[in-house]
Amino acid sequence: MRRLVAIIIAAWVSISASAAQSTQHETLHLHQRPSGRVTAHFAFAQSVAQSQAHALDDIARGFGIDEMALSFTQGTRCDSIATKVGCRPPGVVLWAWMRNNHSLSSVDTRWSALTNALAGTFCASLNFITPENSAEPQSSFTHSSVNSSLSSLRYASLPREITCTENLTPWSKLLPCSTKVNHLAHIKDRKMKPYCILGSKAGIASLFNAYAIYDADYHSMSVEVSRKCTSDTECTTEIRQDLVVALDPVRKGYQRNMDWSLQFLFGKEVAGSCPLNEIETNILVTLPKAEGFEFEGKVKPVYNDEKNAWVYSLELAKQFSMGVKYSDSKPDLSEKSKSTELIQIHRHLTGYGRERGGIKIRISNRDTKPRTVTLLEVLPWFIKLYMHTLQRTTYHITSQEVLSLSGEVVNQTLKYQPAIPRIRPSVIELTATLPGESITVFTFQFDRAFIKYTEHPPDANRGFDTGAAILTVHPASRTEKEYRLFSDVLLIALPTPDFSMPYNVITMSCTIVALYFGTVFNLIVKKLEGLDDSQLKKKWWMFWVKERSVLGKK
C-alpha cells in the first residue's frame, strides 16, 4: 500500500507540475482473506489548485491548516493486513496541524472553528470536540512535511460518534465524479437518453450503496488534507479520501461460501471510469488462494507480481462487473483469530466498583528487533490518574519470563499533562523501546470522579467512552515509515446519581417550608377562643360524632 501511495503521490507531483488544474485519481483494492472476508478499500486522491473552490480546501485555507486527518469508523472487526491504511478506532478521530501565525485568530479558536466547520460539512457532531477533550501531543503525529516550529498540533477523538449515511453522503459529494443524478426522472424513457444510464455516477464511487456499507463488519471513511505551497500565493491542497469496508460474503450469502462478486457485495456495478482521472483507474483484487478459482465477468484481470494482486483497468463509459468463483469455496474460519501484525496493542480496564479503576495496556512486539514506540493516551478529566502507579513490566513473548531491562533498551521518556477539570484532559505520552519478541505491559490506576448532575449524558448508566490509545511505531530503518496503531476503546462507568433527586429535594424542602409557614402563620394570625358548650352544636356533616361528645358531659 505504501508503494501505491507513493505512486499516487508521484502521479500528483507530475500532474500538478504540468498544470495548475485540479487532478484526481482513484483506486479500489479488494482483498479477500482465507476466512472469506472481503475488505474493500476505496482510495481517492485529489489535488485542488489555488483558484478552485473545494469545501475542504476552503476549510484548510480558512483555518490555516497544514495537514489534517479525520476518520469516521464503526465496528472493530478490522483486518489490519487487508486495510493498509490501518485500523481506526470506533467513532471520530481528528487531528490537525495548524499554522501558529494566522490572520484570523489563535490556534485554539481556529481549532474550535474547524471542528464546527467540519461538523457542518460532514453532518456529524464534531462540535462536541472542545478544549476539554482536545490534546496537544508532542511526539505522536510528527510529520516530515510540517514544520513543527511554525505549526501546532491538535488531536481529539469522539469514540461515541456513530457514523451513518448522513456522513457518507457529504463525504462522497467531495469526490468530483460522484454527483448523483435523479434516477427516477430518466428510468422511464431509458432509450431516449442513453447517457443517463451510462453514468449515473462514474468511477468506483458508483459502488457506494449505503445498505451494503453499513451492513459491513467494519467500515471506516477518512479524509486527509494536506496543503503544500510552492510560494506564498501558489498553494495546492491535496485531499485523500479513503473508505474501508469489511464485507463478509460467507455471512451474507445463503450458501455460506467464499464466492463473491461486486454485484453480490455492493448490489451495484461500476459505471465506468471517472473521466476526470488523469491516470488509469485500477481495481486490484488480492485473493487468499493462488489457484482453484476463476474470475467471472467479461474482462479478465492481469496478475501483477509487484502489487501481489490481480489488476483490472476501468474503461470510460463502460459498465464493469467482476466476481470470483472458487472450486473449493469452503472458508477457512480458523484463520480469523490469527494475526500476523508485528506490533500489537490491547488495552483493558482493571479495578472494580465505581470508584477505583485501572488501565492495563499490553503491547507485544513479535519482531526480533527492538522497536521504539510512542504511546499516546488522552483520558478525560473525570478519570483522575495516579501517575505514581504507572508501572512497566516486560515479558518474553513465549517464555513469559520477566525481562530485566538495561538502560539503553528502555529508553523511556514520559510526557504527562495533568488534567484540569472541565478544561483539559490528561495526556500521557510515553516513548519506550520494546525489546524484540517481548510483551510490555503498562498499568496505572485512577479514581472515577463524581461529575455534576448535568454533565451526565442522557444514557448515564451506559458509561463514558474513552478514545483509543494511539501507538506510534517509529521507523526502525530509513526505508520504513512511521505508522500508527489504535488500541481498543474503553467504556468506563462513572458513579451515577439518582437523577430524580433534585426534584425530590425541591418538593421535599418546599413541603417542609410550607408546613413551617402554616404553623407560624397560624401562631401569628389566629386567635383561639373557647367555645361554650352551648355554642357547640352538631352540624349536619358531623355524622360520626356522637351528640354527647360534641356537647360535652351534661
Add this chain to the structure above:
Amino acid sequence: MPIFSPSVDVTQWPSFSISHWQKLTGVNSFILAGVTANHECIPSFLSRPDRVAHGPRTYYTDEAIQSRVQIGISFGATDAHIRDLSACNDSPASLAASYASVLDAFNSTHIDVLFASRLSVNASSVAMRAEALALLQTGFEVRRSTNLTVTLSFESASVTDGLDPDAIAVVQAVHDAGVLVHSVNVALKEPPLLRMGLAVPSNEPTSSVRDRDIKKRGFKSHRVHKGINTVNGQLLHASNQDPTASSAGMKIASAVKKQMNTFSNVRGVMLVPVLASKGLQFTTADAVDLMTWAETQPWLSFGLSSANADAEGVSGTRKSPVAAISQMSSLIRIQTVSILLILVALFVPVWWSTTQVHRAVLPTDQIRALAAAEAKNVFHTRVAVRFVSGKGQPKAVAESLQTHLNNLFGGASFHFAVRADTSTEETQSTSGLYQLRIDCGVKNIQGEGSVKLFEDRVVSLQTPAECADTESIVAQAVAVVGGLFLDERADFARISGSSSHNNDDIRKVKFAPEYQLIFNLMNADPVNLLVSWDIQAAIKDYFQNFVDAVEKLYDFKIKSQTKYFTSLPIDPEVINAGEDGEMAYCLRPHHLPHFINSAEWSFGGSVVSTAPPLNFVVYVPPHAQSPLYIMGHDQGFLKTNSFLIPQWGGISIVNPPKMAPAAVIHENGTTQAIRTVPPKWTLSSSDLSDPMHIFIYQMREILGVKTVGLGSTEQLLPGFQFNYESSSVGITKWELDRLARLTTIQNIRNAVNTLNSLITLIESMEDMVVQDHIREKVMVSLNAISTANAILSENAQETQSPAVNSSHDIALAASRAAIVAAERAFFDPTMVSLLYFPNEHKFAVYMPLFLPVGVPLVGTLVQEIKKRLQKRREGKTKTE
C-alpha cells in the same frame, strides 16, 4: 401583691432552662420541685442519684446563680414509691440539716413542703417534718440572718370545699410546731407538681416518670418541654373550659382562707391552678378574672407567693402575671415576625442574585424614536457650471440654477449648491460633485440643442439659446439637472415611506459588505466532453473592472469551480430547429425555476466565511441534450441563452461543439466504448466574453443598479438630441452614485428597523440574556446612524472644497457600518440562549411550596371576610 412563680420539674427532659424562662417571662423566682431522698438517703431531685440537690455543685446551681433568680426548693414526694427525706432521718434535727444543706446549696430562702394526698401521710412523719421546719426556721434566722419563707403545698382531689381533713391536720401540726407559714398552696387539681407555668398535661405524677421512661418516651417528654411554651399560651388561649372555674377558684380560695383563719401563723393562701387536666380549667378570661380578684384579696396570691411583705421580699417579682403573660406572647410574636423578616432579608437577595439574568441596558428610547421618526435625509449635491465657449455669465446662471433647483426639490432628498466653475482645469470628479457644461449658441442640424451625459459625472448641454439669455439657459439647465435626480427622489420616498415593494427590488440581493462571487462551470457530461475554462483570464478581462468600480460599496471574494455530472432535474423539450432539421432541446420559462438542482450540485459556498454567495453558472449541457436553448414567451429562442435567478445569481447556457458520443448503445442494450479518453474543450477568455457580459448585466440587476437617464428631460426639451456615453466597466459614475445613495438610505432604514426589531425581541423575551457586547454593537450602530443622519441633515454644512471623500461617501461608509453592526447584534449567537428555567418550569417546581402556603392564606382570607361580613351584619342589627 400576687406573683407568678413557676415550679420547675428538674427531671424533665430536655432540661429546663431557668435563664431562658426568666428572659422570656420576666419571672424572677423559681421553685425547684421534688427534692426527695435517693436510695442512699442523699437529698436529690425526685430520688434520682444523678440529680443530687446539695453539695458544692448541684444541679441547676450555676444557672440559678448566673441568672440571679430567687430559687425556692420544694421538698416532698408525690408518690408512695419515692422516699421522703423524713423517712431517712430519725430526728427532726437531722432532717432540718438535710433541708438546710439543699437550701444553702442554692442560696435559697424559700422552702416549700409538699404534702401530696396520695402519699400516705402518717402522723409521725408529718410531725417530724413540722418540727424540722421549726428548727430550720429558727436556726435559719440565726445562721443566715434572714427570714426563711415557708410554704406548704397541698394537692387534693376534692378541694371545692377547702382542704381535706388530712391537710388541715398537717397545717395544724406545722402550726403547733410554731412555724411561720407564709402561704398554704392549694393545687386546684392534682398532681401537685404541675403548677402554673410548668404544668405537665398528664395525670401521671412526673415524679413517677423514671429516667428510662423519659428516655423511652422522648417524644412525650419533649412535648412537656413544649408544654411550657404553650401552658402560658394556654392560659391566654385555653379553650374548652369550665366557665364556672373562676368563681370556683374564688370559692375554693375563700373556703381555704376561712379554714386558715384558725391558724394564727398562716399568713396567706395561694392558688395553683393545674392546667390541662380534666375538670377545673381556665379560660383566659377566667384566669384574668381570678388574678384580678386575687389582687384585691390581700391574703390571697396567685401562683406561688405570699401576700405579706416578707414573701414579697422572697420573690422579688416586679411584674403582674397578666402583664407577664401578655408581654410574653407579644414577645413571641415579635420574635417570630422578626425572624421571618430576617429570613426574607437574607434570602431574597440571594435568590435574586442567583436567578437574575444579565441584561445589558439598551438605548431603547433612542431606537424607538429613530424608528418612529420619518427619515428626512438630504444629499448635499454640488454642481459646477462651466461655459465651454467662455462666453456667458456662469455666476448668474449658477445662482439662478441653485434657486430653481432647490425650489424644484423643495428641500426633499437633494439640496443643491451650484457654483460657477471658471477654471480651465478639469476638477477631479467625486460623488456628489457634478459638472454641467454649457455650450451656448450652438445649434444642431434640426436647429435645436443637444444634451450628452458623459460617463464621468459630466453632463453637457448644447443650447441654441444666446449666451446672454441666462433665463432660458437656466430653464434648460434645470430640466437637465433636475431630470437626472428626480427619479431618485421617488426611490427615497418609497424606501422611507412604507413597505410597498417594487418589482425591481425582488431581484436585488440584501445588502452585505462582502459577497462571495462563485463562478461555476457545470459540465453535465464529462464522459463525452471534458470542458475546462480559463476563468482567471476571463475575470481579469471582463469582470474585474466592474468589481473595482463598485469597490466602495462591496467587497468581493471571487472563486471558481468546475462541477461534473450536473444533469438537469428537468427534461428539456425536444424540438426540430435549424435549417437542416437538426434536433434541438429547449427550456420554457416554466422550466427555469427548477433548473438549479441545488441538492445535488454543491455550489461551493464557503463554510469559513459568512458572506452571502452570488453564483454565476456556465452550464454546458450533456451531449444528448445539446444544443439547449431557452425559449422566451414569444416562442423564440433567447439570444443570450441565459437567465437570472433573483437574489441568487445568473445562469448562462453554453452549448458544446458537436461531437460523436463516447459510447454507442447497441440495439441489444450493450454499450460499446468508442473512446477511452473523453475529448477536451477549453473555453478561452474570448469564448467566455458573452457569458461574462451577461453576468455583468445580471450582477447589475442583483445589486440593484439603476440606470441614470434623462427621460423626463427629453419631454421637457423637445427637439433636443440626447446622447449617453456608455461605460466600459459596466457601470457609469452616475449609476454608481445613484446606487451608493440608494444603498445609504436603505442601510440607514434597515439598520434602524433591525435595531427596533432587536429591542422588540428583547423586550418580549424576558428570560433572554443580553450580553454587554450586544450593547456595544448596538451603540456602534446607533452612532453610525446618527453620523450618517447628521451628514444627511438639511442643515449640514457642505464643504466647498472638492475633498477626496465627499459627504456622500462618508454617509455611505457610516450607513454600512450601521447595518453591519446592527445585523451582528441581531444575529449574535448569544442572543439565542434563554435562561435554563423558563417561568413555566419555575412554577412547576415551586408548586409544592405555593399550594400548601396558599391554602392557609386563602383560608384566613375567607375567614377574615366572613368576620367582616358578620361584624357588618351585627353593626346593622345594633343600629336597627
